[in-house]
Amino acid sequence: MDDLKVNQNPKLGSIDRPNSYIGRSVPRQNAKKHLDGGGQFVDDLTLPRMVHVAFLRSPFAHAEIKSIDVKNAKQSDGVIDVFTAKEIDEVCKPWVGVLGHLGEMRSPEQSPLAKNIARWQGEPVAVVIANSRAQAEDALELIEVDWLEKDAQVDMETALDPNAVIIHPELGNNLFWTRTVNQGDVDKAFKEADAVVETTLDFARHTGVTLESRGIVADWNKAENKMTIYHNGQAPHMMQHIIAKHLDLNEGLVRIISRDVGGSFGIKVHVYPDEMAVTAISKKLGRPVKFIADRLESFTTDIHARCHKISGKLGVDKNGKILAMEIDDLSGIGPFSMYPRTSAIETNQVLNLSGAPYVIPNYKAVGTVVFQNKTPMCQYRAVGHPIAVAITEALIDKAAYKIGMDLDKIRKMNFIPDNSYPNKSPSGVPLEDLSHQASMDKLLEIMDIKEIETKKKDDYEKGILSGYGVISMCEVTNPSPLFYGVGGAHISSQDGASIRLEGSGAIHLSSSITEQGQGTEAIMKQIAADQLGVKLESVRVTLGDTDATPYGGGTWASRGAGIGGEAVLKAARKLKDNILNIAAAIMQTDKDSLDIEDNNVIRKNGGEGISLQKLAETVYYRGHEIPKGTNPELLATASFLIEGIPFVFTNSAMGCQVSIDQDTGIIKINKFWAVEDCGTQINPKLVEEQIRGGVIQGIGGALFEECVYDDQGNMQNATMADYLVPMAYEMPDIIVDHVTTNSGRSIIGAKGAGEAGTGGAPAVIMNAINNALKQVGAEVISQPITPEKVLKALGKI
Amino acid sequence: MTANNTSNISFTVNGEKFNNVNVPSRQHLADYLRSQGLTGTHLGCEQGACGACTIEMDGKAVRSCLVLASQANGSDLKTVEGFDDQMMEQVKESFLKHNAFQCGFCSPGMLMTTKEILLSKKKLTRDEIRSEISGNYCRCTGYQSIVDAIEECINEIN
Numbered sequence: 001m002d003d004l005k006v007n008q009n010p011k012l013g014s015i016d017r018p019n020s021y022i023g024r025s026v027p028r029q030n031a032k033k034h035l036d037g038g039g040q041f042v043d044d045l046t047l048p049r050m051v052h053v054a055f056l057r058s059p060f061a062h063a064e065i066k067s068i069d070v071k072n073a074k075q076s077d078g079v080i081d082v083f084t085a086k087e088i089d090e091v092c093k094p095w096v097g098v099l100g101h102l103g104e105m106r107s108p109e110q111s112p113l114a115k116n117i118a119r120w121q122g123e124p125v126a127v128v129i130a131n132s133r134a135q136a137e138d139a140l141e142l143i144e145v146d147w148l149e150k151d152a153q154v155d156m157e158t159a160l161d162p163n164a165v166i167i168h169p170e171l172g173n174n175l176f177w178t179r180t181v182n183q184g185d186v187d188k189a190f191k192e193a194d195a196v197v198e199t200t201l202d203f204a205r206h207t208g209v210t211l212e213s214r215g216i217v218a219d220w221n222k223a224e225n226k227m228t229i230y231h232n233g234q235a236p237h238m239m240q241h242i243i244a245k246h247l248d249l250n251e252g253l254v255r256i257i258s259r260d261v262g263g264s265f266g267i268k269v270h271v272y273p274d275e276m277a278v279t280a281i282s283k284k285l286g287r288p289v290k291f292i293a294d295r296l297e298s299f300t301t302d303i304h305a306r307c308h309k310i311s312g313k314l315g316v317d318k319n320g321k322i323l324a325m326e327i328d329d330l331s332g333i334g335p336f337s338m339y340p341r342t343s344a345i346e347t348n349q350v351l352n353l354s355g356a357p358y359v360i361p362n363y364k365a366v367g368t369v370v371f372q373n374k375t376p377m378c379q380y381r382a383v384g385h386p387i388a389v390a391i392t393e394a395l396i397d398k399a400a401y402k403i404g405m406d407l408d409k410i411r412k413m414n415f416i417p418d419n420s421y422p423n424k425s426p427s428g429v430p431l432e433d434l435s436h437q438a439s440m441d442k443l444l445e446i447m448d449i450k451e452i453e454t455k456k457k458d459d460y461e462k463g464i465l466s467g468y469g470v471i472s473m474c475e476v477t478n479p480s481p482l483f484y485g486v487g488g489a490h491i492s493s494q495d496g497a498s499i500r501l502e503g504s505g506a507i508h509l510s511s512s513i514t515e516q517g518q519g520t521e522a523i524m525k526q527i528a529a530d531q532l533g534v535k536l537e538s539v540r541v542t543l544g545d546t547d548a549t550p551y552g553g554g555t556w557a558s559r560g561a562g563i564g565g566e567a568v569l570k571a572a573r574k575l576k577d578n579i580l581n582i583a584a585a586i587m588q589t590d591k592d593s594l595d596i597e598d599n600n601v602i603r604k605n606g607g608e609g610i611s612l613q614k615l616a617e618t619v620y621y622r623g624h625e626i627p628k629g630t631n632p633e634l635l636a637t638a639s640f641l642i643e644g645i646p647f648v649f650t651n652s653a654m655g656c657q658v659s660i661d662q663d664t665g666i667i668k669i670n671k672f673w674a675v676e677d678c679g680t681q682i683n684p685k686l687v688e689e690q691i692r693g694g695v696i697q698g699i700g701g702a703l704f705e706e707c708v709y710d711d712q713g714n715m716q717n718a719t720m721a722d723y724l725v726p727m728a729y730e731m732p733d734i735i736v737d738h739v740t741t742n743s744g745r746s747i748i749g750a751k752g753a754g755e756a757g758t759g760g761a762p763a764v765i766m767n768a769i770n771n772a773l774k775q776v777g778a779e780v781i782s783q784p785i786t787p788e789k790v791l792k793a794l795g796k797i
Numbered sequence: 798m799t800a801n802n803t804s805n806i807s808f809t810v811n812g813e814k815f816n817n818v819n820v821p822s823r824q825h826l827a828d829y830l831r832s833q834g835l836t837g838t839h840l841g842c843e844q845g846a847c848g849a850c851t852i853e854m855d856g857k858a859v860r861s862c863l864v865l866a867s868q869a870n871g872s873d874l875k876t877v878e879g880f881d882d883q884m885m886e887q888v889k890e891s892f893l894k895h896n897a898f899q900c901g902f903c904s905p906g907m908l909m910t911t912k913e914i915l916l917s918k919k920k921l922t923r924d925e926i927r928s929e930i931s932g933n934y935c936r937c938t939g940y941q942s943i944v945d946a947i948e949e950c951i952n953e954i955n
Contacts, residue, residue: 029893034901035892037837038837039836044831044836211839211936262901263902295841689896692938697936720842728944731940
């Protein structure tokens with residue numbers, strides 16, 4: 001993707017001027033260190049007197065802890081101490097993963113280490129502190145635990161049955177949260193419909209599998225009463241608040257540093273009990289403590305996601321007009337709701353987003369979330385979207401087949417018209433600045449369905465089943481405080497940026513957004529240089545340090561460009577204004593006759609200017625030369641917040657063409673197209689790479705990934721060899737194109753781009769596979785769509 | 798094997814000599830290298846499946862989490878910190894240009910595998926490149942940009 005030639009957002013100034021970096025695919029110079037092995041990941045850090053920990057984790061999904069004997073473990077080589085819940089709870093207060101604005105959420109208190117009862121295979125029970133990780137692991141084997149195994153509630157579908165195993169007796173049953181949405185009158189509409197279609201889809205529990213596992217170094221400095229945490233998290237200020245609150249520390253003296261993070265995708269934005277235990281241990285011992293999860297710990301303790309069974313019904317008239325949609329969704333989580341974002345949000349988004357691209361006057365949705373004795377579940381890239389988009393688009397295809405309508409036509413006639421915004425989703429969520437019609441038209445233009453149809457017939461003759469799918473979707477991005485803050489969580493929806501011109505003429509920028517590889521640092525630099533009028537290389541950026549950046553939300557829900565970027569734009573414009581005021585005073589001229597280009601203040605209609613370096617020298621070293629009353633300010637800070645609506649939405653149209661080998665059941669994705677409307681693109685190449693990376697993660701969920709459990713609640717495939725992740729060979733090249741509708745909520749007009757790929761790919765792949773299987777009267781209704789399921793659907797096994 | 802059982806070995810890493818060094822016999826090579834500050838070699842699984850720990854040992858790409866440090870006795874090792882020859886600098890430029898990495902955690906292993914591809918002098922199609930790197934797990938890029946970069950390197954360097 002090369003630079004954008006068209007001016008995608010006039011508010012940002014013309015694009016044929018010096019330093020017009022917004023819309024350019026500028027390489028990430030700051031990231032080149034990774035190619036020299038120069039990254040600074042948490043595990044690369046060593047501090048003086050630093051110790052290591054290893055956790056003894058429950059081997060059972062549900063068991064009583066009768067007693068724990070750590071005597072022998074304490075004698076083991078290099079061991080400093082061994083703690084259980086008793087010692088950790090002296091320092092760390094329990095938490096509850098609930099929010100106050102989504103109706104009653106019932107989750108019990110959770111502490112870092114299990115007390116009396118372990119409730120999932122992998123839950124931390126005891127912890128050894130030693131001079132090395134190896135010595136800590138040696139000592140684990142000497143801890144004697146008297147377990148009394150209990151029946152486990154493994155299956156989500158029986159979790160609310162009368163004879164279910166009640167995981168938390170004090171709650172009375174295994175219900176965590178439920179919600180109903182009821183717009184219009186679906187029953188009446190279904191009676192009037194000419195065609196009603198139904199389906200029930202199963203989505204397997206799977207997880208993010210970041211290549212870098214979770215890691216933390218906690219460093220308590222007793223003399224300074226200060227806790228410094230090196231963490232590969234996504235939201236430093238959120239962790240600052242939580243660690244201060246639960247360890248009873250002064251929040252202003254808790255510093256979170258997140259340097260390089262090896263991929264996160266939502267996995268690293270939650271509070272994990274083992275990491276909280278590490279902070280408590282550091283406070284007790286008064287020295288740095290390091291914990292790096294190994295791969296088995298990652299599979300059994302990183303949050304899981306997407307465990308849903310959803311039944312749906314759609315009613316259309318004979319022309320294909322959608323009259324009613326109804327869904328009933330069941331989701332299984334862990335024994336606790338994760339803190340602080342809760343395990344309700346995935347289901348909440350399924351209810352919010354089902355049918356979102358379409359006009360559906362009658363919509364009913366019920367969501368039920370139940371506890372299980374399995375790994376806790378929470379937000380992972382494209383939260384709830386794969387389920388909401390798949391059930392919607394599967395039902396629409398079924399309706400199209402039933403009334404004999406083209407797959408693209410039935411969608412185009414039901415879209416919320418591009419010119420009818422602001423508008424609402426069927427569930428009532430406000431929508432604005434979307435382009436489903438234009439995006440579908442662009443998709444059909446680059447996809448050429450006629451050619452695909454002819455190939456489908458030719459393939460059929462040769463015994464190959466090929467098929468295609470086209471879908472539309474909305475992606476949640478740039479949330480406002482109505483997402484979490486309103487529910488009482490100290491999760492900031494605001495972001496800040498601070499920018500200064502230094503004595504050398506260099507520019508320094510800091511932002512509360514963080515970097516996990518998506519290119520945040522690069523786009524912040526582009527926005528600042530573009531709006532200030534300086535060369536890219538003269539800007540230096542600091543992220544991921546609560547002592548060195550403004551306060552703000554960090555990275556989640558694809559908010560970096562849209563919220564963090566706007567804060568940088570506002571700060572850069574403020575600094576530019578300050579600089580021009582000073583220059584006007586020094587140059588005895590009117591500010592409006594000046595501008596800044598390539599690090600120089602220039603006179604618009606020619607003549608002598610002044611370099612930023614000279615101006616800075618004057619201000620910092622020869623202030624006496626500046627006219628009185630100018631009070632020069634070469635530092636500016638600004639913040640930004642989305643107001644009035646819960647989210648800013650991005651929309652995407654996706655197409656996919658697959659072929660199925662009828663003997664092996666193996667599915668080949670031959671072609672994949674994604675058209676995205678994320679408003680202003682700061683760096684087109686980085687947007688494209690977010691879509692490609694997202695689609696591949698979606699393909700993982702659609703075809704490969706599942707956390708397989710036995711009926712006792714033990715995960716069976718907790719290794720990189722057994723848990724199938726997408727590797728290079730099976731993945732297609734992805735054709736990416738764009739429509740641009742700037743968000744009216746900001747000057748920069750950028751919407752998020754990080755998650756649409758993951759949200760839409762499972763739906764379009766499933767539809768394409770079923771389009772192929774339909775030729776022989778077969779159908780698959782559960783993901784991952786494995787070769788075995790295909791052969792079963794074909795009646796071959 | 799008791800915890801304080803060590804092996805005495807000598808080897809070179811990126812040209813630097815390590816003579817008569819005592820390494821825990823059970824320690825794998827990746828852990829040892831990282832303990833010596835060569836933190837560019839990363840650990841993603843310690844099961845030989847993800848490729849993040851790939852280094853060069855006597856001219857061959859190996860998974861340093863599956864090699865015991867003691868097995869490196871007498872070997873000449875090269876890690877990502879030592880990829881400063883003219884060819885690898887060109888590879889790095891191509892990776893940067895094509896944004897063939899995002900978080901950077903898989904990059905050391907990907908660069909090592911790319912080096913092996915280029916030294917093999919084979920002219921590869923995109924599918925064959927995908928097959929060559931199918932032992933290196935990346936969760937961020939979706940692989941296409943990496944294939945683009947390697948394809949460019951094959952055409953320009955070989």
